[in-house]
Amino acid sequence: MxxxxxxxxxxxxxxxxxxxxxxxxxxxxxxxxxxxxxxxxxxxxxxxxxxxxxxxxxxxxxxxxxxxxxxxxxxxxxxxxxxxxxxxxxxxxxxxxxxxxxxxxxxxxxxxxxxxxxxxxxxxxxxxxxxxxxxxEMGRAITGAQNPVVLYVSGGNTQVIAYSQQTYRIFGETLDIAIGNCLDRFARVLMLPNDPSPGYNIEQYARRGSKFIELPYTVKGMDVSFSGILSFIEKMAKTEADKYSPEDLCYSLQETMFAMLVEITERAMAHIGATEVLVVGGVGCNVRLQEMMGQMAQERGGKVFATDMRYxxxxxxxxxxxxxxxxxxxxxxxxxxxxxxxxxxxxxxxxxxxx
CATH class of the missing domain: 3.30.420.40 (ATPase, nucleotide binding domain)
Structure with missing residues (x-):
């Protein structure tokens, strides 16, 4: 051709x-x-x-x-x-x-x-x-990002990726469950609706949260782990419901997991000298994740690219x-x-x- x-x-x-x-x-x-x-x-x-x-x-x-x-x-x-x-x-x-x-x-x-x-x-x-x-490729087409570090976050995948020699190289990933899976499973514990998505409903709850609860933070080199934090917060929601509100639990879960993602993404940017971050996947719609990633990129003189729910x-x-x-x-x-x-x-x- x-x-x-x-x-x-x-x-x-x-x-x-x-x-x-x-x-x-x-x-x-x-x-x-x-x-x-x-x-x-x-x-x-x-x-x-x-x-x-x-x-x-x-x-x-x-x-x-x-x-x-x-x-x-x-x-x-x-x-x-x-x-x-x-x-x-x-x-x-x-x-x-x-x-x-x-x-x-x-x-x-x-x-x-x-x-x-x-x-x-x-x-x-x-x-x-x-x-x-x-x-x-959808993210690159819509946003115009040239050669970004890619944070791919969805129900089944969590990866930090960079392009080299006609291959998308995985710099870091989840060692157990994906971040979207973690959010979905916690939404079930709280009996949140699946429409339009469990992660979206957790995001709305998190916006109303104000009290940060310390949760396990598991970053191992360039990889992350979410199964421990899920078990920990599930137990809190079931046994200490009178002490912690669903809104504060969702807020704390988001803040902790997103901070983990920001850390490994920044490390990948530093490694390859990138100034762009492209966030893709269903969890990439989360406005708070985009804000946290944007703040990190701005401090490095870079920029974050993301798409809306259509893409x-x-x-x-x-x-x-x-x-x-x-x-x-x-x-x-x-x-x-x-x-x-x-x-x-x-x-x-x-x-x-x-x-």
Whole structure:
């Protein structure tokens, strides 16, 4: 696909690695064509970005089989909605991109099945995408961040990442549970609603908190651990409810965990001499996290980039974005290789579209 002629790539993205089902359509425009020796920086045009969320009752988590049922029953309607919003049809697609992993097995399988079926019916190439890389490329496209340290924080992932030699290198990560998982599980203890998300509701409670309660702070080099702090605060909420308000507990939990993230992110910035931080993933919507990260970056003469709920929460257009970049470098996924994996690490991806 190395050509000097103008080139346009239209990609359909299907995301369903957790309880969000997202369908997105993006158009990349290369006015001067695609060169094999240059980093890809197409003109980005968003055509559609629709999403539907499976929300269990308050106090309950979501089971993979229930999420898979939701995705299977909703995905065709969402795809039609996306085409209507984009004002295009299957004949206009250059590739169909789907989340290969990481994520929950049953939901991933449901979406991958639809992707490979449509690929064969419409005779459109298939592109398997790493969920984490999708977040990063979406963040870069929306914010304009050039070469940032990336803090990726979501329900299933917590990583500090930096780019080097066509790979997103993991500098530090959680040693046990992800920060979003920690927030979700504590929200269940407090019986907070799952709509729009447990983490969002904890954020609202935390805004009303004023008393800081000292909690375990576990940073080990460039890595963090959240399981201990979760066990500690769960016990407090259950046995000392008369002493500590839910608002103060949420406030203290956020402040402690976010301080841990700021520490390891700053250490990564110092190591590579970066001045930019890009916060991606569902927890990246948290305004307090953005404030704390912004203060740290400002003190270093840097800047923080973040997106709103349209892009930081799992969505289909981020899969279309990363998939279209890979497709421009001639990457496709055969039907035989269109399996999914719950363990697909960020640093396993060859980021061929960057130099």
């Amino acid at each position: 190395d050509t000097k002629a103008p080139r346009t790539i239209v990609a359909l993205g299907l995301e369903g690695s957790a309880n969000k089902l997202g369908i997105g359509i993006v158009k990349h425009v290369y006015p001067s064509g695609i060169s094999s020796d240059c980093e890809l920086s197409p003109e980005y045009v968003e055509l559609a970005n629709v999403r539907d969320t499976y929300n269990p009752p308050a106090g309950e988590g979501f089971l993979p089989r229930d999420v898979a049922v939701h995705h299977r029953s909703t995905i065709i309607t969402l795809i039609r909605q996306a085409f209507e919003e984009a004002k295009i049809g299957p004949q206009d697609l250059d590739c169909i991109c789907y989340t290969k992993g990481p994520g929950m097995g049953a939901p991933l399988q449901s979406v991958a099945l639809v992707a490979r079926t449509l690929s064969q019916i419409w005779d459109v190439p298939l592109v398997g995408v790493n969920h984490c890389v999708g977040h990063i 930081c929460i799992d969505n289909g257009i981020m899969i279309a974005q990363a998939g279209a970049l890979a497709f421009a470098r001639n990457f496709t996924t055969s039907i035989e290789d269109s399996w999914i994996t719950q363990r697909f690490r960020t640093d396993q991806v060859h980021v061929e579209w960057r130099v």
